[in-house]
Amino acid sequence: MPEPAAAQGNDVSSCFASVAVVALLAVARANGAPPTEERPLSLRAAIAEALDRSPDLRPAGDRLAVAQIQERLAASRFGLKVTPSFQNSAEPFGSQRSVGVGISKRLPFGTQLSATVDSMQYGTGPLQIRDGGVGFAITQPLLQTFGPALKAETVDARRGMVSSERAVGAARQQIVLSVADAYFAVIRDQRFVDAGERTLERATKLHAASEARTKIGLATQLDVLRADLFASQAEADLDARRETLANALDRLKLLVGRAPDAPLDVDPATPLDDPFSADSIATQPADTLVTLALASRIEIRETRDRVADARRHAEIARWNLLPPMDLHVGYARRGLGSPAGEAFNQLLDGWRVGVSTTYAMDRSPERAVAESAQVSVRAAEQAVVDVERQVAAEIHAAHRGYQRSAQAIAIQSKALGLAEKQRRLAELRYEHGVADNFGVVDAESNLAQARAALIAAEIGRLLAGLTLKRAIGALDPERLR
Secondary structure: OOOOHHHHHHHHHHHHHHHHHHHHHHHHHHOOOOOOOOOOOOHHHHHHHHHHHOHHHHHHHHHHHHHHHHHHHHHHOOOOEEEEEEEEEEEOOEEEEEEEEEEEEEOOOOOEEEEEEEEEEEOOHHHOEEEEEEEEEEEEEOOHHHOOHHHHHHHHHHHHHHHHHHHHHHHHHHHHHHHHHHHHHHHHHHHHHHHHHHHHHHHHHHHHHHHHHHHOOOOOHHHHHHHHHHHHHHHHHHHHHHHHHHHHHHHHHHHHOOOOOOOOOOOOOOOOOOOOOOHHHHOOOHHHHHHHHHHHOHHHHHHHHHHHHHHHHHHHHHHOOOOOEEEEEEEEEEOOOOOOOHHHHHHHOEEEEEEEEOOOOOOHHHHHHHHHHHHHHHHHHHHHHHHHHHHHHHHHHHHHHHHHHHHHHHHHHHHHHHHHHHHHHHHHHHHOOOOOOHHHHHHHHHHHHHHHHHHHHHHHHHHHHHHHHHHOOOOOHHHHO
């Protein structure tokens, strides 16, 4: 039996609608539009996203880029320099034109090599004078050659690169801790919201049961008011928990580099134990962990290198107290291509060797710099001692905190079990008319607090594990992607 025309029209419309939906999805995928269903963001994915896009890493990255520019600039000072020159001017007795090129190169041990070639034309007609010449020169510092001053710029630029790279590494470790803290805060607040919803549901049921029992004379109006107050408090607490959750999500979005209005979903059931457990590390004595940290922490290595920097600058300041003395060796040849002025050119042609020095009788500025450099050396050496002590104290605190977190979980688990038993007992007493609902309300409040304390203890242990790994220098951001 043939189908009605209306049914065929509906089938055609449905077909066109399906094709349109598929086309729209294809266009959205081609334009890079996010999928309509956002997959829950795991902690590893959040860390990877933050390491790639977090705005908190940009300052350290910018400093590294500047250090790379400074290193290239320091290296360029030893490159070959070519300097062309051209001059064309009008004089009262004719025009003057000169063309030349200069080539220079600086060697790492201070030698300056230079060579010039130039041609000059002055005047016009019979009075025209032409001259051309070549020359080269070598300048060698005599005293500073044996000191560190000549290589100071290159060494400082290289140290700036190393320091900036370490700052990037420290910033990446810190962003891992910050993202983990924000992620755990979202998980904690999600669980708080879930617990608050269950508490509000039980408070609503208790209020309804109190009203029903009041109608048949098994409860008083005070029980109804008490249950109503408990429900209102549960609802207000739930609203506060939801607001805190929204703030935690916004903070996580900023850390991973997402816009505040971008979608972000975190699954509260996401397993968090791996790779954030530090049980294998925490079994070692704290003094052993301190020894590991002193050998691997970025801050320790950087502070020790700053001592070497201060000593090098102090040595440069001592060398600068010596007078600068330079040896000059040069050769010049003029009159190329023109016999005019040969006698004058002979005064300029040939080899020349000389030594020059300049020494100020008042060396107060140089001595002040040298004395200040010695103070900087002592400050840098003391900074190493201070940082090592701070790291040791940090590790002892993190080690104790991780050990204490396990005890806190055990204690809060027992407290939660006891609170659940007390609530069941209070409900039984209330249902059998032995007591009013005050015990039920009190037991529900204690249960909510115990559940919140257990959630905080579990999240706190995970964060304590990351903190301990960061303290001993064993936190590798790339392994957490």
